[in-house]
Amino acid sequence: QSALTQPASVSGSPGQSITISCTGTSSDVGGYNYVSWYQQHPGKAPKLMIYDVSNRPSGVSYRFSGSKSGNTASLTISGLQAEDEADYYCSSFTSSTTVVFGGGTKLTVL
Amino acid sequence: EVQLVESGGGLVQPGGSLRLSCAASGFTFSSYVMNWVRQAPGKGLEWVSGISGSGDSAYFADSVKGRFTISRDNSKNTLYLQMNSLRAEDTAVYYCAKDRAVVVPAATDYWGQGTLVTVSS
Numbered sequence: 001q002s003a004l005t006q007p008a009s010v011s012g013s014p015g016q017s018i019t020i021s022c023t024g025t026s027s028d029v030g031g032y033n034y035v036s037w038y039q040q041h042p043g044k045a046p047k048l049m050i051y052d053v054s055n056r057p058s059g060v061s062y063r064f065s066g067s068k069s070g071n072t073a074s075l076t077i078s079g080l081q082a083e084d085e086a087d088y089y090c091s092s093f094t095s096s097t098t099v100v101f102g103g104g105t106k107l108t109v110l
Numbered sequence: 111e112v113q114l115v116e117s118g119g120g121l122v123q124p125g126g127s128l129r130l131s132c133a134a135s136g137f138t139f140s141s142y143v144m145n146w147v148r149q150a151p152g153k154g155l156e157w158v159s160g161i162s163g164s165g166d167s168a169y170f171a172d173s174v175k176g177r178f179t180i181s182r183d184n185s186k187n188t189l190y191l192q193m194n195s196l197r198a199e200d201t202a203v204y205y206c207a208k209d210r211a212v213v214v215p216a217a218t219d220y221w222g223q224g225t226l227v228t229v230s231s
Binding site for chain 2: 001003034036038040045046047048051052057087089091093097098099100101102103104
């Protein structure tokens with residue numbers, strides 16, 4: 001099972017919006033609405049930010065949103081804040097009844 | 111409050127075995143899929159294995175299939191990962207993670223703090 005493809009890094013200034021892409025295949029991202037996004041700060045456990053493509057868990061800021069088109073899912077963070085600086089990972093359920101993660105994207109807030 | 115506490119990590123020689131445990135509290139343990147996810151030093155997340163709420167169905171990444179076994183004891187609210195034939199590339203922090211789903215892994219909404227497994231001679 002190949003990892004989902006994410007950009008290695010993205011950056012933005014406070015207040016701006018950024019989008020992180022996550023590309024898979026029809027056997028994972030494109031075939032199911034079980035795409036999730038996680039935020040991980042250094043030395044910490046990951047935190048669920050988006051599940052089922054576009055749903056936010058309770059307590060997650062409205063500034064985080066998710067979407068999907070074909071085999072590519074996207075995470076958008078609006079109104080960037082310093083505390084958003086972290087690593088972000090996407091994941092998807094697969095046709096093999098497994099889960100595959102993306103390689104991760106390092107977000108830098110300039 | 112959901113709590114997941116892993117234990118059992120440590121240093122093991124290549125070819126050796128180790129059993130990880132995860133004690134869960136704060137939710138109805140038997141109602142959810144539970145997962146193990148690992149992260150090698152300085153690397154990304156890798157899903158390792160998941161097990162249905164009842165324990166009847168188990169799922170594995172290709173990288174560990176045939177070497178790792180996942181199980182759960184719903185009477186003790188505890189998840190296990192038996193790791194055999196360990197390799198250097200299995201070195202990682204292993205996270206126990208609760209899923210939102212009941213039968214198949216979909217999205218992990220709570221994570222433990224992780225336990226480090228080091229495979230080295």
